[in-house]
Structure formats: C-alpha cells, structure tokens
Amino acid sequence: MNAALTTAGAEVTARGVTKRFGVRGQPVTVLDDVDLRIAPGEFVSVIGPSGCGKSTLLRIIAGLLDADEGSVAINGEAVPQAIRHKAMGLVPQTPALLPWRSVRDNVLLPTQVNTAANAGRNLLDVDELLTSFGLGKDLRKYPRQLSGGMQQRVAIARAFVFDPPVLLMDEPFSALDEITRDQQRLGLLDFWQSNRRSVMFITHSVPEAILLSDRVVLMAARPGRIAEITEIDLPRPRDESVFLSPQFREYEIRIREGLRRVMKNAQD
Amino acid sequence: MPRTEKASSMTMELEQTRRPSTENAAGKTVKSAVPQGSARARWRFGLWVPPLVTFVLLGSSWEYVAHSKPFVIPPLGDIAGSIANDPSAYWNNLVVTLKEVAVGGGAAIVLGYLLAVLMCEFKILERALMPVVMVIMVTPVIAIAPALVVAFGFGMLPKYIVTIIVAIFPILINSLAGLRAVDPGTLDVLRVVDASRWEIFWRLRFPGSMPYFFAGLRIAIPFAIIGAAVAEFVAAGEAAGLGAMVSIAASQANLEVTWAGISMFCVLGLLFVAALTLLRRRILWWDNHGRAPK
Ligand SMILES: Nc1ncnc2c1ncn2[C@@H]1O[C@H](COP(=O)(O)OP(=O)(O)O)[C@@H](O)[C@H]1O
Ligand SMILES: [Mg+2]
Numbered sequence: 001m002n003a004a005l006t007t008a009g010a011e012v013t014a015r016g017v018t019k020r021f022g023v024r025g026q027p028v029t030v031l032d033d034v035d036l037r038i039a040p041g042e043f044v045s046v047i048g049p050s051g052c053g054k055s056t057l058l059r060i061i062a063g064l065l066d067a068d069e070g071s072v073a074i075n076g077e078a079v080p081q082a083i084r085h086k087a088m089g090l091v092p093q094t095p096a097l098l099p100w101r102s103v104r105d106n107v108l109l110p111t112q113v114n115t116a117a118n119a120g121r122n123l124l125d126v127d128e129l130l131t132s133f134g135l136g137k138d139l140r141k142y143p144r145q146l147s148g149g150m151q152q153r154v155a156i157a158r159a160f161v162f163d164p165p166v167l168l169m170d171e172p173f174s175a176l177d178e179i180t181r182d183q184q185r186l187g188l189l190d191f192w193q194s195n196r197r198s199v200m201f202i203t204h205s206v207p208e209a210i211l212l213s214d215r216v217v218l219m220a221a222r223p224g225r226i227a228e229i230t231e232i233d234l235p236r237p238r239d240e241s242v243f244l245s246p247q248f249r250e251y252e253i254r255i256r257e258g259l260r261r262v263m264k265n266a267q268d
Numbered sequence: 269m270p271r272t273e274k275a276s277s278m279t280m281e282l283e284q285t286r287r288p289s290t291e292n293a294a295g296k297t298v299k300s301a302v303p304q305g306s307a308r309a310r311w312r313f314g315l316w317v318p319p320l321v322t323f324v325l326l327g328s329s330w331e332y333v334a335h336s337k338p339f340v341i342p343p344l345g346d347i348a349g350s351i352a353n354d355p356s357a358y359w360n361n362l363v364v365t366l367k368e369v370a371v372g373g374g375a376a377i378v379l380g381y382l383l384a385v386l387m388c389e390f391k392i393l394e395r396a397l398m399p400v401v402m403v404i405m406v407t408p409v410i411a412i413a414p415a416l417v418v419a420f421g422f423g424m425l426p427k428y429i430v431t432i433i434v435a436i437f438p439i440l441i442n443s444l445a446g447l448r449a450v451d452p453g454t455l456d457v458l459r460v461v462d463a464s465r466w467e468i469f470w471r472l473r474f475p476g477s478m479p480y481f482f483a484g485l486r487i488a489i490p491f492a493i494i495g496a497a498v499a500e501f502v503a504a505g506e507a508a509g510l511g512a513m514v515s516i517a518a519s520q521a522n523l524e525v526t527w528a529g530i531s532m533f534c535v536l537g538l539l540f541v542a543a544l545t546l547l548r549r550r551i552l553w554w555d556n557h558g559r560a561p562k
Contacts, residue, residue: 062460083462090460096453100475100554113463113471142554158457168460 009041009198010087010165012061016070019056019224030056032223033070040165041196045209046217047255049263053224054202055093055170061200062090062168074166082166086110086117089159091169095151097143097158103130104139107158122163132191133157149180156188160195167199174204185211186240193237206259210234210251211242218255220262227262230255342523347531350524357513362532364509365496368424369536372431373492379432380439380488381481387440388447388473389465405437409495413502427499427509434495438487446480447473479555482548489540493533510536 019031030053038044046054059065061072063079074082082088089110097106107126111118130139133153143151152172159167173181185208192199192212203209209216213232220227232251234242242248327344334343351358387394409430416426450472458468500511510529517525 059456062456064456064459083460086461088460090457092453092456094451094453096451096457098454098472098475109471110457110461113458113467114461117462144554162461 008165008196009039010075010082011040012036012038012072012074012166012198012200014057014061014070014072017057017060017067017072018069019053019060019065020068029223031060031067032225034224034226036217036226038166038198038200039214040198042214043192043196043199043201043212044215044217045201045203045213046219047203047206047209047259048219048224048227049221049259050204052219052221052262054219056224057219058168058170058200058202062088084114084117086114086121086162087164088166088168089162089164091152091156091159091167091172093171093174095143095148095155097151097154099143102140102142103135103146103154106143106154107161110158110162118162124161124163126157126161129157129161130154133187147180149176149184152176152184153187156191160191160197163197165197167197169199169201171202171204173208181205181208182240188212189238206252206255207243207248210248210255211238216251216255218258218262220265228258230258339523342527346524347527350528351532358528358532361508361510361513361529362536365493365500365511365533366536368427368431368496368499368509369489369492369540371424372428372495373435373489375428376432376435376488376492377439377485380436380484381443383436384440384443384447384477385469387444389469394444401437401440404433409434410498410502413498417499417503422503426503427496430499430502431492431495434498435488435492438491439481439484442480442484442487443477446477449480450476479552482544482552485544486541489544490537493537493540497533 014034014036017031017034017036018029020027020029022028034053034057036044036057046057048054056065060067061079063083072079074087077087098109101109104126107130111123127136127139130136133156135150135153135157138146138150143154146154152175156169156172159169173184176184189212201209201212210232216230216232218227218229219225230251234245234247234251330341331343334341383397387397412433413426413430416429420426420429454472455468458472463471496509497511497514500509501515503512510532514526514529514533517523517529
C-alpha cells in the first residue's frame with residue numbers, strides 16, 4: 001500500500017465493546033467484548049448472520065449508541081470529539097436522501113451543518129465528486145427521478161464530500177438488485193482506491209466483502225462477537241478480474257465455511 | 269418543479285383523481301393507437317361531466333322540493349335574489365366571519381405548529397401538556413362556547429378563542445407526527461457530523477413536517493369555520509357574522525336569508541380550501557404525488 005495514501009485515513013480502535021439491550025426487562029447481550037482495529041486507510045468488511053450485532057457495533061463506533069463497556073477511539077480521540085470535527089461519514093442502509101433537495105444539495109448537506117468543523121478541511125468539489133460517481137448529468141435532478149442504485153451513489157458521495165478520514169457503511173447495497181449491486185461495488189472500489197480512507201463496511205455478500213476489503217471480519221451471534229478475521233491478500237488496485245482469480249475462490253470458500261460454522265453453532 | 273397541469277381545481281379530491289390520468293395523458297404512450305389529443309379530451313370529460321351531472325340532479329331535485337313544499341327550502345332563485353337585494357349586508361357579515369376565521373385560524377396555525385416544535389424538542393413539555401390537550405380536544409366546543417361568551421362578553425375575543433380551540437388540534441397533532449417522522453437514516457447522517465438541534469430542525473424536521481402540517485391545515489381550516497359559526501350562534505345577540513345571520517334568520521323562519529347565509533359559508537370554505545390546494549402545490553411539489561406521506 002502506498003504510504004502517502006494510507007495516512008489519509010484514521011485509526012479506529014474498539015476495545016472490549018459490550019452492549020446489552022433490555023428486552024422485556026431481560027438484558028440480552030448483543031455485543032460481547034468486541035475488539036476491532038481498523039488501520040488508517042484500511043478497508044474492513046464485517047459479515048455475519050442477521051442480528052449478530054453488526055449495525056450495533058457500527059452505531060457505537062459512529063457515536064449514535066453508547067457501549068455499556070469498552071471504549072472506541074478514532075486516532076486516539078474519544079468518539080464525541082471525533083464527531084465534533086466530523087471525522088466520520090455515514091452511509092446508511094437506505095439512501096435517506098431529502099426529497100426536497102436536488103442531488104447536488106443532498107450531497108452538500110453534511111458540509112452545511114457544524115460548519116465550524118469545515119475550517120482547514122479539504123471539502124471535495126461536489127460537481128467533480130458526482131461526476132466521478134457517474135452522476136455528472138444528474139446534479140440538478142431530485143432523488144425521486146433517480147434509480148435506487150443512483151440514489152445510493154448519492155448517499156455515498158454525501159459521506160465522502162467532506163473528506164472524513166473514516167467512513168462507516170451499513171449494507172449500502174443490500175436493497176439493490178444483483179446487477180446494480182455489481183456496478184455499485186466496482187464504482188465504490190474504484191473511488192476508494194484513489195481516495196483511501198478507513199472504511200468499516202457491513203455486508204451480507206461474501207464476494208462483495210472479498211472484492212473490496214483488506215480484511216474481512218466474521219461475526220457470530222448470540223452474543224455478538226468476532227469469530228474470525230481473514231486478511232485478503234489480493235493485489236491492489238483491483239478490478240472485476242479478481243472474481244476470476246483462484247485466490248478469490250479460496251477466500252470465498254474459506255469465508256463461506258466460516259459463515260456456515262457460525263450459523264450452525266448458533267442453531268445448537 | 270413546475271406542474272404541468274393547467275386547470276386549477278377547487279378541492280384536493282379533484283386534484284388527486286386527476287393526477288394519475290395526467291400522467292397517462294402526458295404521454296409515454298406516444299406510439300399507442302389513440303392520439304394524445306383525444307385521450308386528453310376524454311380525460312377532461314371524465315373530470316368535469318360526472319360532478320356536473322351530480323350538481324344538475326341535486327339542483328333540479330332542490331327546485332322540485334322547493335316548489336312543492338315551499339316551507340322546507342326556498343327556490344335557488346330566491347336565495348340568489350336575497351343576496352342581490354342587499355349585497356352589503358351579506359358582505360359585512362361575511363367580512364366579520366372571515367376575520368374570525370383568519371385571525372383565529374391564523375393564531376391556531378402559528379400556535380399549533382410552535383407547540384408541536386416545542387413538544388418535539390422537549391419531551392417533558394409533551395408529557396406536561398398532552399393530557400390538557402386531550403381534555404380540551406374531547407370536550408365539545410359547542411359546550412365551551414357559551415362559557416367563553418359569559419367570561420369574555422360578546423366581542424370578538426371569545427370568537428377567536430373558540431376558533432383557535434377547534435383549529436389548533438389538527439395542526440398540533442399532525443405537525444408533531446411530521447416532526448417526528450423524519451427518516452432515521454438522514455438523522456443518523458446528520459448526528460454523525462454533530463449537527464446541532466437547530467440544524468436538524470431547520471434542515472430536516474421543518475421541511476419534512478410540511479406534508480403533515482398541510483394535512484393538518486386541510487382539517488383545521490374547515491374546523492376554524494365551524495368554530496367561528498358556533499361562536500356566532502352562541503353569541504347571536506351581537507348579530508354580526510354569517511353564523512349570527514343564519515341563526516337569527518332561521519329563528520324567524522326566513523328561509524331565503526338562512527340559505528343565503530349557508531351558501532356564503534360554503535363559498536368561504538371552498539375559497540380557503542382552493543387557496544390551500546394552490547399553496548400546497550407550490551410548496552410541496554416534492555411530496556409524493558401530493559398524497560399523505562407513508
Ligand atoms: N434498540 C434495540 N433494542 C433492543 N434490541 C435491539 C435494539 N437494536 C438492536 N437490537 C437487537 O440486537 C441484535 C443485533 O442487532 P443489529 O446490530 O441490528 O444486527 P445486524 O445488523 O447484525 O443484523 C438483534 O437481535 C436486535 O434485535
Ligand atoms: Mg444491520
């Protein structure tokens with residue numbers, strides 16, 4: 001990895017993160033002592049059965065939810081401070097665009113709030129950004145005029161526009177059809193490879209995780225915990241040809257087996 | 269975005285029934301055997317003819333009853349004649365009622381929305397005030413109105429208060445629901461960049477609540493007119509306003525004046541609803557086909 005590029009991200013460290021939810025007075029442990037480190041500029045995917053606590057972990061890192069135990073730091077800083085300087089960009093599961101704002105204005109939204117944190121920051125040029133996302137002709141359109149895939153690209157651009165060192169994405173492509181998904185994955189891969197930031201990327205798709213990631217974190221459920229971590233040692237920059245490489249198949253088999261094991265243990 | 273529809277309609281029902289057909293007429297079926305012009309003509313026919321038929325049928329039934337039983341309802345011509353004979357009396361009463369609706373309804377809109385914002389931002393206020401709101405809401409205004417007249421006399425004040433009481437609840441309840449119904453995803457996106465409460469309100473909650481607010485307005489405006497009418501009935505001694513006029517005329521069995529007053533209420537309501545429909549189209553162009561949000 002190019003050293004100059006990797007410094008663009010921030011280090012994310014989660015230590016001993018434990019979270020319980022009270023369900024009918026009964027506390028249920030949703031995350032049990034989770035340790036996760038994302039190196040600066042590293043792309044980490046999190047995969048695991050539904051309800052294993054992936055979103056909960058992401059929300060704790062994002063500062064949207066408090067952990068009961070453990071701590072999260074962004075470049076050594078506590079989450080509230082990191083949030084104050086807009087260190088993180090979020091891509092939710094649905095595009096969550098504002099229907100009354102044009103594509104351009106939707107992308108600009110995070111730059112228009114907490115403007116104190118914009119000082120000295122490299123705000124990306126919206127028009128350029130959207131053009132590189134293949135939305136150059138749609139700047140003035142409104143969300144409802146776009147397809148689902150295009151809307152999700154706008155949501156990703158909205159997270160990149162203020163150039164945060166950390167990006168948190170919660171299944172951004174899960175609502176799309178398979179063909180659109182493929183397009184979106186490759187688009188994100190391209191963009192990220194030329195703008196490396198630290199990424200936590202939740203997905204249900206094994207090939208998607210392998211294609212994009214430096215590491216794939218497999219989580220087990222009840223209680224949510226990290227089962228295994230797979231380093232993806234495929235050369236960068238990658239493109240769709242990785243799908244054909246024998247290593248890719250190996251990774252796919254290994255992670256699918258891990259997933260099967262995790263699901264089976266959960267049933268016992 | 270500019271609307272392509274040309275004709276304006278009086279009510280939202282018309283607007284809604286028209287929209288899907290507009291999309292048909294607007295094309296995409298360019299290659300179909302039916303030329304666009306005739307499709308549009310058919311669509312206009314479907315729009316205007318059914319209500320016209322209804323009105324003609326109603327009107328002729330009315331005339332039939334009015335002529336066979338003149339003590340039940342007056343002929344339409346006599347109603348119009350009554351207005352034409354003394355237009356200034358009707359006009360003056362209309363202005364009084366209009367003022368009550370505008371002032372009372374306006375105050376209800378402003379107060380209702382402000383209260384909704386405060387309740388949304390400070391949950392404790394909702395807990396403190398919602399029970400009171402519920403108590404007042406379930407009490408019939410017609411029962412409160414005489415008490416208010418006793419307390420505040422026959423002036424405009426009790427009329428404003430009655431109008432506010434009736435009109436404020438739909439605004440409050442709808443706006444509060446709208447302020448809360450923002451997309452949780454967008455809320456998360458804003459929270460992660462430490463948007464302030466004010467920023468979240470201004471960029472997300474306020475515009476997002478507008479479809480709900482307008483749905484509230486559609487209920488509140490007819491309610492405000494009911495409020496004004498009820499207040500005037502109760503304080504009829506003052507003899508100002510359409511409600512007082514109708515009430516007095518009815519007690520004297522003056523059918524022409526009674527029905528002329530009623531028809532003016534009707535016109536008043538339609539004008540408000542039409543204005544609202546136009547305003548909504550201007551402001552809420554982005555809302556899904558003008559239907560209530562999901
Ligand atoms: N606010 C909450 N209250 C109670 N239980 C919750 C809450 N949020 C999530 N959970 C539970 O925590 C578990 C993990 O949820 P989540 O993190 O959304 O899983 P994932 O994203 O991996 O599918 C689920 O069993 C879910 O029902
Ligand atoms: Mg989830």
